[in-house]
């Protein structure tokens with residue numbers, strides 16, 4: 001690594017959901033030119049392989065294990081750039097979706113370090129493609145919500161009444177551990193227990209799996225299906241192969257989903 005005092009920069013790059021060929025061409029070029037890659041836990045080896053000559057620093061945060069503090073990651077980026085390195089800050093999916101992007105941009109701005117953002121394919125898009133569903137559909141849903149199951153205070157609160165409305169569609173990140181909470185809140189807000197939910201585990205990766213469930217049975221269905229994460233829950237959507245075409249655009253029945261089995 002040839003670090004030059006003061007000449008460094010940081011590119012904050014979306015690594016996509018895991019499959020190497022879902023990386024953008026711009027991301028690939030930035031990785032090839034990087035001297036240091038500072039990456040998250042969910043970034044796949046297949047993507048890291050695009051930066052064979054770069055020093056790699058894993059700053060992944062594991063839910064239960066030792067973790068880097070965000071402030072330390074911010075300081076690391078600043079110090080590498082100040083030392084003159086060309087740094088890629090590589091985040092899974094898109095950097096601006098549950099990626100703590102603002103904190104890193106604020107730290108770089110405060111230090112006067114130049115940076116650019118390179119978008120990536122966020123997990124919800126890969127999950128929808130895996131389940132072969134459209135995230136919007138005429139006559140069914142004209143909007144799509146992006147939610148997290150958890151936030152800094154624990155389980156995340158949302159506009160449950162809006163989410164419980166017929167046809168409401170949402171891509172839920174970090175939702176598996178919050179499945180019981182999500183079900184309870186949505187049913188209490190009037191959601192139909194037969195509302196379909198599709199879980200896509202490891203979207204775009206070799207171990208990708210898709211499980212069909214209904215809201216009323218969500219935690220049990222995820223447990224039975226062995227959904228382990230990382231996963232996206234698609235509320236209001238059934239996998240194309242499970243949904244009886246004639247029943248669209250209304251939700252498929254509980255019996256139809258049971259007949260399709262948990263796994264496709």
Ligand SMILES: C[S@@+](CC[C@H](N)C(=O)[O-])C[C@H]1O[C@@H](n2cnc3c(N)ncnc32)[C@H](O)[C@@H]1O
Nearest residue numbers: 017093094097122123173174202203230231232
């Ligand atoms: C901290 S968020 C990061 C999201 C990322 N920035 C994005 O745009 O996809 C991590 C969560 O993203 C989701 N996720 C990331 N990669 C995934 C994948 N390949 N398949 C399914 N879900 C994924 C999971 O919900 C996981 O808990």
